[in-house]
Amino acid sequence: MKLIQALKLAKAVPNNAETVHVVSSTETDLFETFLKAFSVECSRPLQTLASDFGELSLALLAVFKTSIKEHSVLVILDWEDLFPGSSFRTQSALHSTLGYDSKKTDRLIEIITSGAESAEINKIVIVLPVMASVPLTSVSRKEAHWQYQQQSLAEAKFVEFALIHPKISIINSQEVLSFLARDTWTSLSGLYQSGWPYSTEATSELAKVSCEYLTSTDQRKKVLITDLDETLWRGVIGEVGSENVDFSSNVDGYKHLIYQKLLNRLMTEGVLVAVCSKNESAIAQSGLNRPDLLLDVEKLVN
Numbered sequence: 001m002k003l004i005q006a007l008k009l010a011k012a013v014p015n016n017a018e019t020v021h022v023v024s025s026t027e028t029d030l031f032e033t034f035l036k037a038f039s040v041e042c043s044r045p046l047q048t049l050a051s052d053f054g055e056l057s058l059a060l061l062a063v064f065k066t067s068i069k070e071h072s073v074l075v076i077l078d079w080e081d082l083f084p085g086s087s088f089r090t091q092s093a094l095h096s097t098l099g100y101d102s103k104k105t106d107r108l109i110e111i112i113t114s115g116a117e118s119a120e121i122n123k124i125v126i127v128l129p130v131m132a133s134v135p136l137t138s139v140s141r142k143e144a145h146w147q148y149q150q151q152s153l154a155e156a157k158f159v160e161f162a163l164i165h166p167k168i169s170i171i172n173s174q175e176v177l178s179f180l181a182r183d184t185w186t187s188l189s190g191l192y193q194s195g196w197p198y199s200t201e202a203t204s205e206l207a208k209v210s211c212e213y214l215t216s217t218d219q220r221k222k223v224l225i226t227d228l229d230e231t232l233w234r235g236v237i238g239e240v241g242s243e244n245v246d247f248s249s250n251v252d253g254y255k256h257l258i259y260q261k262l263l264n265r266l267m268t269e270g271v272l273v274a275v276c277s278k279n280e281s282a283i284a285q286s287g288l289n290r291p292d293l294l295l296d297v298e299k300l301v302n
Helices: 003-010 029-041 056-064 103-116 141-163 188-194 200-215 254-268 281-288
Strands: 018-024 046-050 071-076 121-128 168-172 223-226 272-275
Touching (some): 018 029, 018 056, 029 200, 056 071, 056 103, 103 141, 121 200, 141 168, 254 272
Parallel strands (some): 018 071
């Protein structure tokens, strides 16, 4: 959606529309404009209330104490919230990420969890930041790789805790923007002019998906068919063997471990889960028979 069209549609949101609290440590005016525009377009208009941007944990605590009845909360994360000095908002030399303390992530998760338990909150949608940042100074390859690993683990933490909270949904910005060229995701000019780091095109896409999550009626599908290679586990079992596919708690295997937890939860809630693989049956079964597999294979549909 073009910005001029979004500005026109956003004006059509009535004052009594459903309220969404937008919480971010950055300026969100551009994002809110697109969010309201898409909500009007889908005939579920949303009125936005933005928090005072700054320290994210303090903003979240203030929002969860609000007296507004039955509202939703949209949390827009930036790596600066988890790794001070590591994101494209940093205007000075990048600090070493080797001193990262996971307690900052854990604290945010604790606050969001407490908010999800409130009867006044309909749903909480968390927009994860993109993995790539715009570097304003150079960092060593070793430090950049370490930072990427820690960002992956932090991202996985948010996904994992969302699995056990039905009110909480996660938007993976990396996947939402994957069809756009990576160098068009962020905007340094927008960052300096208004404090918002994403380009207009990327903002439009993120707002569109956010609107879909906020206005969905949560009508769950009844059947899920999953692949095995690079999905249930990392690696191609026909090439590396069942003993070498990875779904451990390390950086590379963690997301596959979380995916298995998700499948278990869905099966517990009545969703039928089946496996479809191009591997020969015996090879595929050798992976499913691994004793350390978290997936409850007995509950799979044949």
